[in-house]
Amino acid sequence: MREVAVIGVGQSTFGKFPQRSVVELGREAVLAALNDASVSPKDIQVAYASRLYDVGTMAQAILKEVGISGLEMVNVENACAGGATAFRGVWKDIATGLYDIGIAIGVESMTTSPIARKLIPPAKDDLEGQLGLTMPGIFAILARRQMHEYGATLEDFAMISVKNHHHGCLNPFAQYRKEFTVEEILNSRMICDPITLLQCCPNTDGAAAAILCSMKIAKRYTTKPIKVIGSALLSGDYTYLQKDITISPLGSKTAKMAYEMAGVGPEDIDVVELHDAFANEEMLRYEELGLCKPGEGVRLVREKATWVGGKTPVNPSGGLLALGHPLSASGVRNIAEIVWHLRGQAGDRQTPNAKIGLAHMLGGAVAGLEAGACGIHILAR
């Protein structure tokens, strides 16, 4: 396997833009990434794009707008892990020597999707979904169990949302740039008890893109290539094997694979972007990623260790909660965020002297499985 570098990243502003098409959002992100990498459109050899809703052959539709055509283009879907899957697709093609340079795109327009303003509907043969299990329902059931098992409180969960909204205020791309107090979060509309509206990620439109190339040619484009040192993607295992729903074999297995490939451990990670679709979810991910021991997520929240300025900032971008969550875009977008921290370009939310960062995504509810997919990438400067 060859060493692969990220040489350019870009994202559109995230928010509700019902008048903007997915192609327009995607074009904005691709142009930003090409510009960031100083790469000419004619240099691109392979492209992967991810989207859950909207038309097919999305990569072709976006890239024809910027002079890229007539090459291998692959369109993937893996629910919220779709962006991470597209990134990994490009990484694999370059690492194995098939191509030297390629682009990964994630894009979603939730406001123009068939599910705008609704919960994601279950598939016809999804028995649990038909019986009333929804995304906020899953995480509300988890929250009750976290309170029961670990003594987590409603205030602990709300504090995670306070943090990520605070971080969103530091990020010009964020959908919500507004501070909230614990009381405001707990008193917002109840969605699935105990999860309130301000503990749920919003509906968001947006896109992100990343340009990867072999380390061998990276120096042609930049003096600051960011190395992809770990990449892992796994599907969820059966829930009957999961004895405690607050302990995720999927998350810890994927993290172990990524850490082993990277040759680093959780203690080496300076900054993390992870899937915080719901505030209480972030606490579970701390443990799977090894940022603390099992059962110690509550402590990490109370010590404010994951705030910008803390020991290991988590979701300095504002995360899905404040930056917003255009499903398939988020997995490319959070890699872009890590790249900015490693380059020292993250502005007011910069992690001081960040050397290694981790981007995590989780996607999909499948009845009988723990989740659809988990994707983790570890990057280093």
Next chain:
Amino acid sequence: MANRVPIREGAFMESPAGGILLANKCKSCGEVFFPKAVFCLSCFNEDMEDLRLSRKGKLYSYTIGLMASMHFEPPYAIGYVVLPEGVRIFAPLEIVESKPFRIDMEMEVIIDKLWQEDDNEVIGYKFKPV
């Protein structure tokens, strides 16, 4: 009269004692599956025996939904119940004012109408506080 259509064929039955969930069990490794698996998903053994699950179990966790889901208007309750056979079942929960939900409380299976779909009444299983 409306047709009664089960949400999943062969997943449950009604008995004089009440609702019963229909599972199957691997004759080799003993793993229990609900709904039934075509063969053992753990050891791939094809020799499976039908198993009627216990009617009562313990509430593992729950939530009360206050935003409409596909078939249920708020407030509706959902959660997991663990049955003595070791299976954790997801199902709608019946809200009983005098018996507020708490983890580990005893629950029993009931068979009930879940929702109406044109002329069909969709029938399924729920858990109710004992």
